[in-house]
Amino acid sequence: GQNIDQPTEMTATEGAIVQINCTYQTSGFNGLFWYQQHAGEAPTFLSYNVLDGLEEKGRFSSFLSRSKGYSYLLLKELQMKDSASYLCAVRGRDKIIFGKGTRLHILP
Amino acid sequence: GAGVSQTPSNKVTEKGKYVELRCDPISGHTALYWYRQSLGQGPEFLIYFQGTGAADDSGLPNDRFFAVRPEGSVSTLKIQRTERGDSAVYLCASSSQPGTGAADTQYFGPGTRLTVL
Numbered sequence: 038g039q040n041i042d043q044p045t046e047m048t049a050t051e052g053a054i055v056q057i058n059c060t061y062q063t064s065g066f067n068g069l070f071w072y073q074q075h076a077g078e079a080p081t082f083l084s085y086n087v088l089d090g091l092e093e094k095g096r097f098s099s100f101l102s103r104s105k106g107y108s109y110l111l112l113k114e115l116q117m118k119d120s121a122s123y124l125c126a127v128r129g130r131d132k133i134i135f136g137k138g139t140r141l142h143i144l145p
Numbered sequence: 146g147a148g149v150s151q152t153p154s155n156k157v158t159e160k161g162k163y164v165e166l167r168c169d170p171i172s173g174h175t176a177l178y179w180y181r182q183s184l185g186q187g188p189e190f191l192i193y194f195q196g197t198g199a200a201d202d203s204g205l206p207n208d209r210f211f212a213v214r215p216e217g218s219v220s221t222l223k224i225q226r227t228e229r230g231d232s233a234v235y236l237c238a239s240s241s242q243p244g245t246g247a248a249d250t251q252y253f254g255p256g257t258r259l260t261v262l
Contacts, residue, residue: 041187068249079236079253080188124187128249131201133178135187 039063041136043125048142049115057110057123057139065130071099071110072124074138080124084110117143147171149254151237157260158227166222166257170239177220178251179212180236188236194220227261234258 041061049055061069068087072080086092086101086108098111110123122138150169158164170177176195180188190204194214202212209227214220224231238251 070250079255082250082252085250126187132190132193132204133249133251134190135180137185137187140185 059125063129151254168237174239
């Protein structure tokens with residue numbers, strides 16, 4: 038079967054750093070994506086990993102370990118606008134499966 | 146077009162009725178996906194088109210759901226005999242080259258919020 042797990046909710050403080058974890062079990066692996074979704078809006082692409090290691094893009098970084106079926110999204114210098122849901126998605130052999138998302142609350 | 150568009154943005158219907166939801170993908174994108182998202186959940190995969198054909202329709206919940214993409218561009222998701230449990234936001238996404246790395250990135254439309262009374 039295919040399964041993606043991520044925490045339901047997290048809370049962090051403005052200016053701080055937060056790490057959102059994702060573990061997955063899929064039939065085949067052809068890449069892992071992170072998306073951001075603000076309430077009432079469509080998901081927007083943040084990052085893509087297919088090889089092990091860290092991909093950095095501004096304040097956001099994403100890490101992948103294929104042997105462990107594990108990824109994390111690291112958000113630095115948190116801003117109030119980062120309050121959103123963060124979706125981990127994996128392309129298996131065919132389709133892309135999404136996790137349920139992690140709702141991130143930012144406190145001033 | 147500049148992005149993925151979906152119509153209507155909102156649809157309210159009565160139990161038992163038939164509805165059609167339309168998706169217009171980014172021009173040139175060969176792959177098109179339909180998802181259903183309920184409140185507080187991630188997008189749930191329904192069906193994936195590569196060109197005109199359904200490459201994977203394993204997510205369609207039952208035979209009341211059907212989708213077409215006759216010319217390899219616009220797609221229509223059709224739901225027969227709607228039920229209250231079908232109420233959700235239906236998202237469409239497209240990508241340029243599925244399964245080929247970063248070009249596999251999906252771009253989402255704004256969604257259609259379906260409410261079945």
